[in-house]
Amino acid sequence: MQYISTRGEQSPKRFSDILFEGRAEDGGLYVPAAFPRLTLEQIRMMRGLDYAGLALEVMHLFWPELERSTLWKLCRDTYQPEFYPYGRDRIATREVTPITWLHDDVGLLELSNGPTLSFDDISLSLLANIFARGLGETPATMTFLGATTGDMGAAAEHAFAGIPNARVAMLSPQGRMSDWQAAQLYANTPANSVNLAVDGTFDDCQDMVERMLSDREFAKKHGLGAVNSVLWARIAAQIVYYFYAYLQAVENVGEEVVFVVPGGNFGNAFAGWAAKQMGLPILRLIVATNENDAMDRFLRTGVYAPRPASETLATSSPSMDISRAANFERFLYEMLDRNARRTAELMKELETKGSFELTPGEFARVRRSGLASGTSNHANRLEITEHLYVEYGTYVDPHTADAIYSGIYLHPVGVRTLCLETVDPAKFPKIIRQATGHDVPVPEGFEDPRGKPARKTYMPNDFDAVKAFVAEFADKPF
Template sequence: MLYLSTRGHPDRKHFCEILLEGLAPDGGLYLPEQYPQVTPEQLSRWRGLPYADLAFEVLSLYIDDIPAGDLRAICRKTYTEEVFGTKEIVPLKQLEEGVYLQALSNGPTLAFKDMAMQLLGNLFEYELGRRGQELNILGATSGDTGSAAEYAMRGKKGVRVFMTSPYGRMSPFQQAQMFSLQDANIHNIAIEGVFDDCQDIVKAVSNDLEFKRKYKIGTVNSINWARLMAQVVYYFAGYFHATSPHPNPLPEAEGTKRVSFAVPSGNFGNICAGHVARMMGLPIDKLVLATNENDVLDEFFRTGVYRVRGGADTYETSSPSMDISKASNFERFVFDLLGRDAETVKRLFGEALAKNGRFDLGADLAFAQARARYGFLSGKSTHADRLATIRDTHRRFGVTIDTHTADGLKVARHFVQPGVPMIVLETALPIKFAATIVEALGHEPDRPARFRGIEDLPKRMTVLPADAVKVKAFVTAHLS
């Protein structure tokens, strides 16, 4: 399996090369040359596997430069009941007729990012040990990626983490999770700006090839293919949980029932993993994208116009992890949408966005057909919607959901089809956004014992302006 850049760089690379690299040298994102196709026989064989073994089966289709025994051991080390609190790892709960909630937030930092980040930490440690090298991770977070990365990388040999986040724009719990860590290999940088500024800094540093190579800079954001690849696995798990085995035991009966997924989305990474699963042949009917008031992606899927916004036009909302106006992973989908036309992708995400801050595919008569072919639908949720959905879910089902999951559930209900299970991906436990839960329900959500009093712990972080040069100077100053 070889990987190419969405912007047409001539090099083709194996998995472990792009694992440590992040962005391609031309600023593009890596994707496999072709998506491996899953047969009904494979689906039948995978149904009922423990999650760790399902992960091995899916990941082995994309990784040919790690011995199978080692990869299986990494998966089994990662996806354990001890780490994720449940034997099923990603259990499914039916809320109402046709609507399910897939729990993805049982990991160490109570967010779905743990599903990929725990694997990424073990992959980094394995590959760096094999090479005898070190890696300095520069990341950006709107709330959950940072803590998931830091908890996954703390204490890992040969790895340092420099995590940027928007100063004052995360919930108190999210800030405490990150800033209370005192590990010597963890560095938190609070940027005076919005998440998009943090993301721009990471991309700018990654595109400085001399600096990147000299200081061995890597990334844990979902621009790193390994993150997205790991997330593909829980789409398969969700499908298996939501579809009973067909009464006909023959393997070819597998895959005759379809499911849909609703995904809260800001940076397009989580739902892009669903797109990859669908391209592999997983029987996904619709991929329902849910945004908050920062509705850049909803606007695109409704109109064909992709229009990024600046910091002043990026709303601060009660689902802050989606307060994003530049969706990094969106380039991967557009690459497929345009028939893998790297030159056009390079022009759109390079010249067009730099010059106009937007591009328009809606005028193309083929856009609606192409969008339908990939199964995408979209919708928007507001603060009032979140409160109403949280209250309704608690009242009717006795389930408390976080604000981002509420966005997903609200939008999902508009697109439920008879006979097609709609699986809403949970994004975090509600304690991470306690103020809004109190506003909705009048009481604090449950808090795991290990996080009691976390907001009162000493904090360690540095505030810097939204300036890539200043961030690079900070990184180099802390490498001794």
Template sequence: MQFISTRGQVPPVSFSTAVAQGLAPDGGLYLPEQLPDLKPYLAEWSKLSYAELCEVFFAIFATDIEADELKKIVTRSYTKFDHADIAPIVKLDDDRYVLELFHGPTLAFKDFALQLLGNLYESQIARTGNRISVLGATSGDTGAAAIHGLLGKEGVTTFILYPDGRISPLQERQMTCTGADNVFPLAIKGSFDDAQTAMKTVFEDREFAAEVGLSAVNSINLARILAQCVYYLSAYFRLPEDVRDDITFVVPTGNFGNVLAGWLVQRMGLPIKGFRVATNQNDILHRLFESGTYQLDEVAPSVAPSMDIQVASNFERFLYYAEGQDSEKVREIIQTFKETGKYVFENFDRAGFSSSRTDDAQIAAIIKDVYAKYGYVADPHTACGFSDGFEGKEIILSTAHPAKFPDTIQDAIGEDSTHPSLEELKSREIVKYSVEPTPEAIKAFMRARV
């Protein structure tokens, strides 16, 4: 299978090339040249374990990786999860379920993709002999998951940008207390959007990318999205049969990658009823699905910091399909948004999405209410999925362990939420580096350490 850029100005590439490059040379995001039809496989796949399901799903896309090698990559990727189901489902009542995605090594849903991506990189380096420099930007969980997915990988140097003071203290410790000498957490002044914009500009410098062997861990990397597709398949198969075709997936999201993965699987033939995009007070996506207008606003720091985003990079992949796979139209929309901070869609097709918005006060009230009603502790991002006003059956994606946000949990329910791996971090030394959020400063820092 070949992979194309959403902006249509570069030739198709193989799976391994798409993964290695991360961002396409024309600034676009890679997608399969044609989405496969999964319907003929669903009955057989429903009987598989999580790792087996991931393997057969990736085999459709990673056609340039030998079957035995792919099996090894996938099997290694799910050995560090602390629940036998990998992504367990918790039933709260007859209409409400939770899909827990926080049982990986950094207690966040990003582990599903970044454990796999780390092993894909390791295989690539062994095959080619070429070292790589990984550059990412994080609003909280991506950085920790990327670092832990790449720890111990020969030939990898990791650089992660994050907004200083705008992620939770424990999220920061997961990135800055590894003790690894090839990991560089880069604290910037500004927002996640500032970090992401600078990162994308660095990737557009193809000469620099070749010089340092640049690769991406953010959800601009197609492997991230494909890995996240698997837990929608897994969840669908494990829901009760009388529920699975009549349930809405509720997805807390900031960068649109988490919900995009489910939507792509739906387009491939999995009969998911629909999706609700659950935002915090940084609600650019909610405003889009409500009004058809995609418009920047100021980032308002919140108690759900991983969603403190105003530029949802994966929205470009959705755009590609929403605009009839018209790359020229995608380029026009992206350029207009880049120049003006706004784009108004005519006859905007919501494509089965609904949306909701939850501010900080509502998040605290929801955590308290969910705990009182179900005895279940939801982290502040997951809490956004419990917003009022939705009728029908729903499965809420729980994106992080509540112990990563102890102050918010304590304030809401008056009880501590802890996890041994996080407690152990509190005694370690923080090592981080201050860098200006400019492409020039980032490239200079990387050149000095590659």
């Protein structure tokens, strides 16, 4: 299995070579040279495997050079149900990613039952175990650099905590997370991590991270690696739960399902699209956006015109307050029939003009891709949150509410539809109280971070200042 860049000027690499390499040297993102294809019979044979066993089968397709026995130990030690104890009903199920059915056709795929109550735990715990075991072509020491809207940062810092040869530097947008998210990120900072609270938006933070990692000389000198959603290893780990959810949801392999995914950085959505290319019977993948709806407008019109970072709206589903989705380029490359030159041309146009438009022929491929989209606002989120509490006695976070709102209106009647729940509702007590009149409980056994002292460093929205701080932090002796 070889991996190539979406811009076509990077020599093919193996999975082991790109574990913590976000962008290729030509500025593109890594994708498989060809997606592995599975028959329905091969998928049927996966039924009955536990999550770790299924992770082995799927990950081995993308990482064939790793000894199968080594990969099995990695998956087994990462995906034990006791590591994901915060589901709605731990008495009835001991699954890593259980499904809660709201009614016969619509269910919640619970991805936020891990140690930081975020779907990011699923992929980042795997990456941390890979690094700790020295698998693949990883250096002996590394400082992992990332940008977060709250959840990913807490998950990364928890995953790499206690690994003596690893450090984490995390940028976050000051004042653009829920109070609970901010408390979790800043109060639980491990000794080997630092949090930079930047006076800007998430897009500002993400742009700084990409600029530092794209400066190959700087990144090599200071031992920097990526931890954000653009890592192909994270995408591969996310593909696993699409297969696992499908096999839980259908009676007969071959039946089609619909997945609804909160938009964000588009990594989760691209993982679902990749699963579809691998042969998983996905009828439709619905990408849900909030008021920052550049992806919705692109999927409807073929025009990609994200807001400038300074105009990104602050909403009540803050983890989706992203104007330029980092993984969008992967999907664009596929929609351009893997034309690397055209991909590079459009990404350059986006950089210089702030937008681009597909030709009618190119947009036709988007319309045939199996992706649909929807958008919702604060009032819609309140409506869905209240409805689920009144009708089903369950709470959902605002991002899941965005997904359910789009899913209700866009999923075909009679087709089983799974809405991805990417964060625990406990992180958003204000909007849930506003919608339901009740206080959402913190999961039993989980330590509430609110009220703890915050450990963060305030930074101006100044690239040079942030870069200098990261260099100094990375250069400290391990």
